[in-house]
Amino acid sequence: MTIIPPGSTIGILGSGQLGRMLAVAAAQLGYRCHIYAPETGPACDVAAAFTQGAYDDAAELAAFARRCQVVTYEFENIEPAAIDAAAAHVPVVPGRASLETAAHRAREKQLAELCGGRPAPWHRVGSRDEFDAALAAIGTPAILKTATEGYDGKGQARIASPDDADAAWAAVEGRECVLEGMVAFTHEFSILLVRGTDGASIAYPPPHNEHESGILARSSVPAPDAIGAQAGAAAALATRLAERLGHVGVLTCEFFATADGPVFNEMAPRVHNSGHWTIEGAVTSQFENHIRAICGLPLGSTALTGAAVEMTNLIGADANGWPALLAERDAHLHLYGKHEVRPGRKMGHVTRVRR
Ligand code: AMP
Numbered sequence: 001m002t003i004i005p006p007g008s009t010i011g012i013l014g015s016g017q018l019g020r021m022l023a024v025a026a027a028q029l030g031y032r033c034h035i036y037a038p039e040t041g042p043a044c045d046v047a048a049a050f051t052q053g054a055y056d057d058a059a060e061l062a063a064f065a066r067r068c069q070v071v072t073y074e075f076e077n078i079e080p081a082a083i084d085a086a087a088a089h090v091p092v093v094p095g096r097a098s099l100e101t102a103a104h105r106a107r108e109k110q111l112a113e114l115c116g117g118r119p120a121p122w123h124r125v126g127s128r129d130e131f132d133a134a135l136a137a138i139g140t141p142a143i144l145k146t147a148t149e150g151y152d153g154k155g156q157a158r159i160a161s162p163d164d165a166d167a168a169w170a171a172v173e174g175r176e177c178v179l180e181g182m183v184a185f186t187h188e189f190s191i192l193l194v195r196g197t198d199g200a201s202i203a204y205p206p207p208h209n210e211h212e213s214g215i216l217a218r219s220s221v222p223a224p225d226a227i228g229a230q231a232g233a234a235a236a237l238a239t240r241l242a243e244r245l246g247h248v249g250v251l252t253c254e255f256f257a258t259a260d261g262p263v264f265n266e267m268a269p270r271v272h273n274s275g276h277w278t279i280e281g282a283v284t285s286q287f288e289n290h291i292r293a294i295c296g297l298p299l300g301s302t303a304l305t306g307a308a309v310e311m312t313n314l315i316g317a318d319a320n321g322w323p324a325l326l327a328e329r330d331a332h333l334h335l336y337g338k339h340e341v342r343p344g345r346k347m348g349h350v351t352r353v354r355r
Contacts, residue, residue, distance in 0.1 A: 004069045004295035006030030009048070011068030011090070013055070013082065015041030017336040017346065018074040018271050021279070023047045025287035031295070036064045042336040043074070061085035065092075072249065072294050076103040076269055077149050093294040094249045098269035101245060105147045105178045105266065112264040115240040119264045120256075121181035131169055134179040135162065141182040144168045146175045153214015183263050185256035189227045190219075190274040191238040193251045194289040197296045201239055202289075204282060204302040206231045207311075209254070209274045215344060219274045220310040221281065227257050234262040241267065250275070250290040273313065273346070278302075280332045280351050281309030306353040319347035330354070
């Protein structure tokens with residue numbers, strides 16, 4: 001791919017906080033960002049242009065793409081047809097294969113297996129009969145997840161005992177699902193890998209991720225030894241996945257650390273909440289490295305800037321604590337400019353770097 005020089009316009013599908021932080025990183029390198037989304041959002045406040053349009057509006061997508069030199073996306077729940085509509089005019093990076101695989105839990109698990117990875121025991125579920133058969137095979141505890149459009153613990157139902165089966169099935173409303181066995185993990189972690197157009201890739205030190213109510217609460221680096229011991233195998237799997245997909249940009253893979261080694265959970269073909277610490281905590285942030293990768297520029301160092309880094313999400317009313325966070329010397333406060341505080345909504349984050 002040719003280099004997209006600074007001064008060019010980068011299109012971003014999606015208007016959330018990931019798009020916002022991508023646009024800020026892009027601006028620092030001299031790029032303009034043009035956001036395309038069905039509704040305004042945090043990214044629009046910091047971007048050079050915004051087109052409000054539906055993801056199935058091929059004509060509007062084409063007009064948007066013609067105003068950009070490259071298009072990327074900040075979330076994966078976009079119909080592949082939207083990628084095609086833009087890709088007819090301009091490179092869309094990462095490509096369709098990354099999006100289609102990561103947006104579907106069964107496809108990403110299959111690919112992980114093909115690349116030598118180990119997901120939780122799982123079965124595809126497309127009907128009540130298949131669900132009952134899968135539950136009989138996997139046993140309880142188990143977790144039923146919609147195959148698409150699940151995030152932050154949404155689209156999931158936990159099944160502690162067979163008595164929970166009816167409620168779990170009702171919760172997913174007959175949608176295509178996967179049933180997973182519960183993994184007995186000691187820790188959760190992610191591999192944030194960035195792969196350039198030349199095929200070279202580099203990973204960040206893996207963060208230890210702690211969730212509350214299915215939502216990421218905290219990411220910290222360096223991770224405990226139990227994660228460190230499994231990070232090499234996990235990073236090697238992420239690299240194989242990225243190569244197989246021909247992925248360019250950041251690819252995030254989430255893992256469970258278990259007594260038997262890393263268990264692959266899921267992947268995202270994009271920058272990720274568990275990498276927000278890299279803005280102040282790494283020499284080059286995940287956002288800048290994604291921009292560098294999709295523009296064909298050399299990748300930047302992923303080394304830590306301090307001895308330890310911790311990112312804490314500000315969820316719902318947590319964000320009301322911003323005055324105290326501003327007063328903290330080593331705290332870097334990020335607020336996403338969302339006006340309405342809702343329980344479970346990611347309003348911002350704070351990163352603390354210990355020198
Ligand atoms: P997910 O949306 O798949 O990342 O799931 C959200 C969170 O639920 C994970 O970060 C875990 O804390 C938990 N979880 C999901 N799947 C499993 C599993 N198979 N076994 C144990 N915990 C899980």
